[in-house]
Amino acid sequence: MGDVSAEAVTLDLLREARERVRSSPLGVINTPMIPWCQTTLPLNVSCSVHIKMENMQRTGSFxxxxxxxxxxxxxxxxxxxxxxxxxxxxxxxxxxxxxxxxxxxxxxxxxxxxxxxxxxxxxxxxxxxxxxxxxxxxxxxxxxxxxxxLHPYDDLDLIAGHASLGLEVLEVVPEPDVVVVCCGGGGLLSGVAAAIKLSGLNKTRIYGVEPEGACTMYQSFIEKKPVWMDAKSIASGLAPPSAGRLPFELCRLYVEQIILVSDEEIKAAVSTLFRAGLVVEPAGSAAFAALVNNKVPDLEGKKVVCILSGGNVGKDELANFPD
The missing domain is CATH 3.40.50.1100 (Rossmann fold)
Structure with a gap:
């Protein structure tokens, strides 16, 4: 990453990246946003939730x-x-x-x-x-x-590409009150957060969600620097050995809080989604797990976006989840 800082991430840079992503021969999809009320998913809070279906992306994830x-x-x-x-x-x-x-x-x-x-x-x-x-x-x-x-989360071009997801969210829900995003190394969370905040939505609260056993960004917030740890979780996609330096800088600027969920809560979320007809992997279910376990504060009456970030889970893995 060299000396690239958060100041290098501008709205113009993110919009340019969105156009490259849209025109890419790799066939990136503008994935659907589904209102929660049009699913059979449970919700204990009276709020309006949209689900961003990145599990439907061409390669199964964002x-x-x-x-x-x-x-x-x-x-x-x-x-x-x-x-x-x-x-x-x-x-x-x-x-x-x-x-x-x-x-x-x-x-x-x-x-x-x-x-x-x-x-x-x-x-x-x-x-x-x-x-x-x-x-x-x-x-x-x-x-x-x-x-x-090619770094999987601590890279300016990668983060800018992921920001296209945040800009797509705003096309459907122009002024969300709350956006909930999974976090591993922080590439997706920082990109989405930057896209939303740089678009002028200063009042939108953005929450990252990590597994308890792989809480590198959570610990980085506490120590005020990117930390390394022996990360372990059923959500292996959210368990890199460290938080990214540039993602950490951006998250510190734009993210309200990092929320932790347990592996058991993640397992239950995968099962709940599957029963509703949605195939979502453990890492992709973290944001949903935080919502259904009432870990995101002050949702009553709010417009909320929950990102299901991936669906790459095999039949052998699904067999290990509760019915």
């Missing part, structure tokens, strides 16, 4: 937005390396195959084997390592094999 902008800004037949528990890796591999780039994904050993197999099916190499070794292996690839790192 990650394709940032990847589309990253590849549009770099030599596309390069030799790239990244780290991912699955969703970013899938979008990275999809783009690498489309552009004919050589790629490698370094994955934590805790990620489902099915996700590694899927990434490899696009012709991208996968190396599985302990979570604590992710960055050291990536750095080795950069230094010894002359590969270029």
């Amino acid at each position: 990650k394709i937005r940032g990847v589309a902008n990253q590849f549009s800004r770099r030599p596309r037949r390069g030799c790239f390396v990244t780290l991912s528990a699955g969703n970013y890796g899938k979008s990275f591999a999809y783009a690498s195959k489309h552009y004919g780039s050589k790629g490698k994904v370094v994955m934590p050993e805790t990620a489902p084997e099915s996700r590694a197999t899927l990434i490899q099916s696009f012709g991208v190499e996968v190396e599985r390592v302990p979570t604590s070794s992710l960055m050291s292996v990536v750095n080795r690839c950069v230094q010894e094999n002359n590969m270029t790192l």
